[in-house]
Amino acid sequence: MVMQRIEKYNPFTTENMMKFLTKYLLLSLLSIAAMPYAWGQTEQIAVKGKVVDQAGAPIAGVAVIVQEKTSGVTSDAEGKFSIEASSNDRIVFKMNGYNTAFIPAYEVSETKPIKLQKSQIEAGDDDNVYIPFGIRKKREVTATITTVNNQELPQIPLSTLNNVLTGRLSGLHIQQTGNRPGTDDASFLIRGRSSYNSGQSPLVLVDGVARDFVDMDLNEIESISVLKDAASLSWYGMYGANGVIYVTTKRGSASATKVTFDAQGGVQVPTYLINPLNAYAYAYLYNEARQNDGQAPQYNQQSLIGYYTKSDQYLYPDVDYPSEFLKKASPVQRYVATVSGGNAFARYFTTVSFYDQDGLYKGGETPNFNSNTNFRRYNFRTNLDLHLNKNLDVTLDVGGRVSNLRYPRDGNSAFLTAIFNTPANAFPLLNPNGSYGGSSLFRTNPLGMLQARGNITDVYRTLLATMTARQKLDAILPGLSFNVAYTYDMTGLYTYGFTQSHIVYEWQGGNSYQGYGTETPLNYASSTFSANLRNNEFWGGFDYDNNFGNHSFKFSTRFQRAVSASATRLDDKKEGISNRLSYGYKQRYFADAIATYSGSQNFMPGKRFGWFPAIAAGWIVSEENFLKGNKIIDYFKLRGSYGIVGNEAIGASRRFAFNDYFTRGGSQYFFGTGYSAVANTDQLDLANPNLTWEKAIKSSVGFDAQFLKQSLSLSVDVFKEHRKNLLTADLAPSIIGQPLVNINAGEAQYKGVEANLNYNKTINQFTFGVHGNYTYAKSKILKLNEEAGIPAYQRQVGYPIGGVVNGTGTVRRFLISQGLFQSEEEIVAAPVQRFSGNVKPGDIRYKDINGDGVIDNLDFVSTNYSDIPTSYFGFGGSVKYKNFDMNFLFHGVAGRTIQINTLVNAGTSNTGYINQFSAYRWTQATAQEALYPRLTINDRINNTQNSDFWLRSGDFIRLKHVELGYSLSANALKKLKISQCRFYVTGFNLLTFDNLNGFPIDPEMPDAGYNSSYPALATFALGLNLKF
Structure with missing residues (x-):
C-alpha cells in the first residue's frame, strides 16, 4: 500500500513518463504540421534563372529539379531554365562534374546566376x-x-x-x-x-x-x-x-516527412564471475592457513564431515551466494521513434526513445518495494532549422532526458561485497524460525540487504536548449556573415526511496538465538533534490567565405563565454576568442592559421589568459601533372600541423591554489582564569601565485590516399606531443614547516603513429568491405622533481606515464620476484626479507637489487609496466548479398599490464583471506605446480608487497560486435506501404582472446565480478527497423 501511494504521486513512473513522451511527440508533430501556416500559405511560382560555373560561363544540360518531385527541366545552351514550383520548395541543380546545389525557390532570380563549383569526386x-x-x-x-x-x-x-x-x-x-x-x-x-x-x-x-x-x-x-x-x-x-x-x-x-521506428529486445549475461569455494573447501583451507600460522584448527573433523556431506543446512550451511542472488541473464529493451522532414523555409528532426535495463540481482521483490537494480531512461530531442529570409537562418534545438536508477539502499558495492566475499559456511540465509541468519563475525545478510533495508531511486532530469542565428552580410562584403548562439542546460538529481533496518540472528540450537543489530520499521525516505547544475554558453562572431578565381579565403572568429553554476560551489567561468584563417589555391594547396586567446579563473588574476597558436598545411599531390593519369593512385594528399594547446585542469590540490587557505580545529589553546578552550587555526599548503596551465606542443604529419578506383583508402599519421608546466613537488626544505602547493616544473612527452585502412568492393549483388585502424603511442616522463637521495633505479624520469592499477591508485615501483621459497635452507641462504617477521617456505622470494644482503624498500625498482596500452586497434568487415547483410568488429590492445594481487588476496581477517584462488596455493605436496604463496591469515605482509609476481599481461583481442540482418524485398515493402523493414540479431562483447592462461577475469576490467565490482556483460538482442 505504501508503494502504491508513492507511485500515485510520482511523476517519474513509467506510465507518467510515457504520457509525457506521447504528449511531447504529438506537440512536436502539431508544430511541424503548422509550419506552412506559420510562414504563410504556399503559392505556385515560375522559377527562372541561369546556371554558370565559377568563372561565370553558362553551363548547358544542368538538371533542374524540384526536390522530392519527379518533374524537372535542363538548362539550355545559355544556362537558362524555367520551372514551376511552390514558394516553399527547394530547387536542386545537378550536373556531372559539379557539386550539387540546393537553393530555395524564392531565392532564385534571373538577376543572380546560380554558381556551380567543379567537384573533385576522387x-x-x-x-x-x-x-x-x-x-x-x-x-x-x-x-x-x-x-x-x-x-x-x-x-x-x-x-x-x-x-x-x-x-x-x-x-x-x-x-x-x-x-x-x-x-x-x-x-x-x-x-x-x-x-x-x-x-x-x-x-x-x-x-x-x-x-x-x-x-x-x-x-x-x-x-x-x-x-x-x-x-x-x-x-x-x-x-x-x-x-x-x-x-x-x-x-x-x-x-x-519521414518516420522511423526501431525496437530492440534482448538479454545481458555475465562473461566472468567469481566461482566461490563451497563450505567444505573453505573450512579445509581456513584450517590450513591457521596451521601455517601455528594456530589450532578452527573447524574440527565433525564439522568438516558435516560440510562435506551437507548433513544439516543450519549447523553446516553451504550457501553459493552468487548463484542465490545473481540471475543468469537480465532483460534489456529499447524503443526509438523519429520524425523528420521540411521544406525551403523550415526543416525539423524529432525523436523520442525509451530504454529499460534490468540488473542481475534477484530476491529483492517485496510487497512494499523492489530493491533489485533497474535503469530506465526517456530521451527526447527536436532540432528545428528556420530559413526566415534569404539572409537570416535560425536554429532552435531542445533536448533532454529523464532517467530512473533503482538500487539497494546499502549501495551496489556493499551488496556485491557481501555476495562475493562472504564464506559459504558463514550462516544460513534463513534460520529455522525464518529470521535472517548472521553471526558475530558476519552481520551482513545479503537477503536482508535486499528485503529488509529498503531501496533508493535516483531520478536525473536534464534539459538542453540551444538557439543560433546566422545573418548574411553580403550587402557589406560578399561572403561575410555574423553568427551568434546561446545555450542553456539544466540538470538536477531527485532522490527518493524506502529505509528500514533488521536484526540478524545466530542460531545456537533449539530455540536459542543471538541477535545482532537493531530493527526499525519501513519508512518512505524523504525526497531530496540535489546536484542542481546549470550551464550556459554564449558565443558570437563573424565568418567570411569567398573565392577569387583560383584563390579561396575563409575566416572565422568567435568570442565565447561559458558559466557553470551549482548550489554547492562557486560558479566556474571560462572565456576566450578564437580565430582561424584558411587559404586554398586551385583546390590543391591549403593552409590554415589558428590563434586563440583563452583564459580560466583558476589562476591568479593577471595570469589567467594565454595565446594558443597553430599552423597547418595540405597538398593534394595527386592533382599535380606528374601523378595525373596514374592508374593505381587515385588520390594522395599530404598534410601537417604544428601548434600549442593548453590544459587548465592541472590537478592542483585545490581550485584556487594561488590563495592561502586556513582551517579551524585540531589542537586547542586555553585562555583566561577559566581556561576557556579555543580551537586553533591551521594553515593549509602554502599558496602558489605563479601556477599556470599545462602547455602542449603538438606536431603531426600524415597523408590520405585512395587506390584502385577509390576502392582502397589509407591514412597514416606520425605525431608527437611535448607537454610542459606539469605540476610537480617543490622540494622545499622541511625547515619551512609547511608544505607548498606544487609548482609547474614537470615535463613529459608522447609520440607515435596511427593508421586507417578501408577496402570496399561491389560485384553484382554482392558487396563487401574490410576496415581497420591501429594506434601506437608511447609516453615518457622528461622532468619530475623527485625526493633527494633516492637511487637512480627508483627514479621515474625516462619511464612511461602511468602505472599498474592497484586498488584505488596506480603503482610505479615493484619488487622483482624470484619464485617461491621451497625450503628453510633457501631462506637461510637468501638475503633477509624484512617485510615479514617470519619468512617460511611457500613465501615469495625477492631479488636483492642493491646487493646489500637485505630486501627492503630500497629494492623496489621503477618499471615500464603500465595500465595504459602502447598499442590499440580495431578491425572488421561487412558483407551484403541481396537482402541479407552482416557486419562485425574486433578490437584489442597490446603493451598493457594488469595486477591480480587484490583478487588472489581478496577478503578480510574475518574470512581468513580464503577465496577461490586459495585452491592453487603452495604446500609441500603442491610445491611444483603451485601458482600462489602459502596460505596465512596473520603473516601476510611479505606476500602482498607490490611485486611483479602479481602482474599479468593485459593484452587481448575481443570480438566486440556482430550483427546479422535481413531486409524485406521491394515488392513486400510496396504491399506493406513502407519504405524499409529490416530484422536483425546483434551481439556485443562476445568472445575474448588473451594471454592470461585461463585466469578467470576480464582482461579489460580485471575486478569485474569480484570484490565489489559488477560483472562484465555480453549483450544479445533482436531488432526491428521500420521506415515510412
Whole structure:
C-alpha cells in the first residue's frame, strides 16, 4: 500500500513518463504540421534563372529539379531554365562534374546566376568534416580528424554510448571500467597520455557545446569525430590539449516527412564471475592457513564431515551466494521513434526513445518495494532549422532526458561485497524460525540487504536548449556573415526511496538465538533534490567565405563565454576568442592559421589568459601533372600541423591554489582564569601565485590516399606531443614547516603513429568491405622533481606515464620476484626479507637489487609496466548479398599490464583471506605446480608487497560486435506501404582472446565480478527497423 501511494504521486513512473513522451511527440508533430501556416500559405511560382560555373560561363544540360518531385527541366545552351514550383520548395541543380546545389525557390532570380563549383569526386568531396564552428569538404581539411557516421555504429541496447566507439576510430583509446545498470562506464584517451597529473579526459562537445554525450540515444547522433592535432584543437585554447570528441546531432532535410521506428529486445549475461569455494573447501583451507600460522584448527573433523556431506543446512550451511542472488541473464529493451522532414523555409528532426535495463540481482521483490537494480531512461530531442529570409537562418534545438536508477539502499558495492566475499559456511540465509541468519563475525545478510533495508531511486532530469542565428552580410562584403548562439542546460538529481533496518540472528540450537543489530520499521525516505547544475554558453562572431578565381579565403572568429553554476560551489567561468584563417589555391594547396586567446579563473588574476597558436598545411599531390593519369593512385594528399594547446585542469590540490587557505580545529589553546578552550587555526599548503596551465606542443604529419578506383583508402599519421608546466613537488626544505602547493616544473612527452585502412568492393549483388585502424603511442616522463637521495633505479624520469592499477591508485615501483621459497635452507641462504617477521617456505622470494644482503624498500625498482596500452586497434568487415547483410568488429590492445594481487588476496581477517584462488596455493605436496604463496591469515605482509609476481599481461583481442540482418524485398515493402523493414540479431562483447592462461577475469576490467565490482556483460538482442 505504501508503494502504491508513492507511485500515485510520482511523476517519474513509467506510465507518467510515457504520457509525457506521447504528449511531447504529438506537440512536436502539431508544430511541424503548422509550419506552412506559420510562414504563410504556399503559392505556385515560375522559377527562372541561369546556371554558370565559377568563372561565370553558362553551363548547358544542368538538371533542374524540384526536390522530392519527379518533374524537372535542363538548362539550355545559355544556362537558362524555367520551372514551376511552390514558394516553399527547394530547387536542386545537378550536373556531372559539379557539386550539387540546393537553393530555395524564392531565392532564385534571373538577376543572380546560380554558381556551380567543379567537384573533385576522387578527393572525397561528398564527405563533410565538422571542424570547430564550421564544415569543410574532406579535401580542404589540413587537420587530423577521424569521423564515424551513425550508420557505422552498432545498434546495441546499451545504457550509455561510452563503448559503442571502441575500436572504430584511430587515436581513440576506450577502456571499459564498469557495467552496472545505467553506468556502462569507460575512460577515454586520445593519442595516449602526456600528463602525469590530470586524468586527461578529452573535451566532449555536442553540436559545439560542452555537453556529455554518453546518455544520448544513438538515434540522436549523426556523426562522431575525434579531433587530435594542433590544427583542430588550438581553437579551444586552454581546454583542448587532451583532444576533443565532437558529436553532431541529426537534423531535418527539405523533403517529405519521414518516420522511423526501431525496437530492440534482448538479454545481458555475465562473461566472468567469481566461482566461490563451497563450505567444505573453505573450512579445509581456513584450517590450513591457521596451521601455517601455528594456530589450532578452527573447524574440527565433525564439522568438516558435516560440510562435506551437507548433513544439516543450519549447523553446516553451504550457501553459493552468487548463484542465490545473481540471475543468469537480465532483460534489456529499447524503443526509438523519429520524425523528420521540411521544406525551403523550415526543416525539423524529432525523436523520442525509451530504454529499460534490468540488473542481475534477484530476491529483492517485496510487497512494499523492489530493491533489485533497474535503469530506465526517456530521451527526447527536436532540432528545428528556420530559413526566415534569404539572409537570416535560425536554429532552435531542445533536448533532454529523464532517467530512473533503482538500487539497494546499502549501495551496489556493499551488496556485491557481501555476495562475493562472504564464506559459504558463514550462516544460513534463513534460520529455522525464518529470521535472517548472521553471526558475530558476519552481520551482513545479503537477503536482508535486499528485503529488509529498503531501496533508493535516483531520478536525473536534464534539459538542453540551444538557439543560433546566422545573418548574411553580403550587402557589406560578399561572403561575410555574423553568427551568434546561446545555450542553456539544466540538470538536477531527485532522490527518493524506502529505509528500514533488521536484526540478524545466530542460531545456537533449539530455540536459542543471538541477535545482532537493531530493527526499525519501513519508512518512505524523504525526497531530496540535489546536484542542481546549470550551464550556459554564449558565443558570437563573424565568418567570411569567398573565392577569387583560383584563390579561396575563409575566416572565422568567435568570442565565447561559458558559466557553470551549482548550489554547492562557486560558479566556474571560462572565456576566450578564437580565430582561424584558411587559404586554398586551385583546390590543391591549403593552409590554415589558428590563434586563440583563452583564459580560466583558476589562476591568479593577471595570469589567467594565454595565446594558443597553430599552423597547418595540405597538398593534394595527386592533382599535380606528374601523378595525373596514374592508374593505381587515385588520390594522395599530404598534410601537417604544428601548434600549442593548453590544459587548465592541472590537478592542483585545490581550485584556487594561488590563495592561502586556513582551517579551524585540531589542537586547542586555553585562555583566561577559566581556561576557556579555543580551537586553533591551521594553515593549509602554502599558496602558489605563479601556477599556470599545462602547455602542449603538438606536431603531426600524415597523408590520405585512395587506390584502385577509390576502392582502397589509407591514412597514416606520425605525431608527437611535448607537454610542459606539469605540476610537480617543490622540494622545499622541511625547515619551512609547511608544505607548498606544487609548482609547474614537470615535463613529459608522447609520440607515435596511427593508421586507417578501408577496402570496399561491389560485384553484382554482392558487396563487401574490410576496415581497420591501429594506434601506437608511447609516453615518457622528461622532468619530475623527485625526493633527494633516492637511487637512480627508483627514479621515474625516462619511464612511461602511468602505472599498474592497484586498488584505488596506480603503482610505479615493484619488487622483482624470484619464485617461491621451497625450503628453510633457501631462506637461510637468501638475503633477509624484512617485510615479514617470519619468512617460511611457500613465501615469495625477492631479488636483492642493491646487493646489500637485505630486501627492503630500497629494492623496489621503477618499471615500464603500465595500465595504459602502447598499442590499440580495431578491425572488421561487412558483407551484403541481396537482402541479407552482416557486419562485425574486433578490437584489442597490446603493451598493457594488469595486477591480480587484490583478487588472489581478496577478503578480510574475518574470512581468513580464503577465496577461490586459495585452491592453487603452495604446500609441500603442491610445491611444483603451485601458482600462489602459502596460505596465512596473520603473516601476510611479505606476500602482498607490490611485486611483479602479481602482474599479468593485459593484452587481448575481443570480438566486440556482430550483427546479422535481413531486409524485406521491394515488392513486400510496396504491399506493406513502407519504405524499409529490416530484422536483425546483434551481439556485443562476445568472445575474448588473451594471454592470461585461463585466469578467470576480464582482461579489460580485471575486478569485474569480484570484490565489489559488477560483472562484465555480453549483450544479445533482436531488432526491428521500420521506415515510412
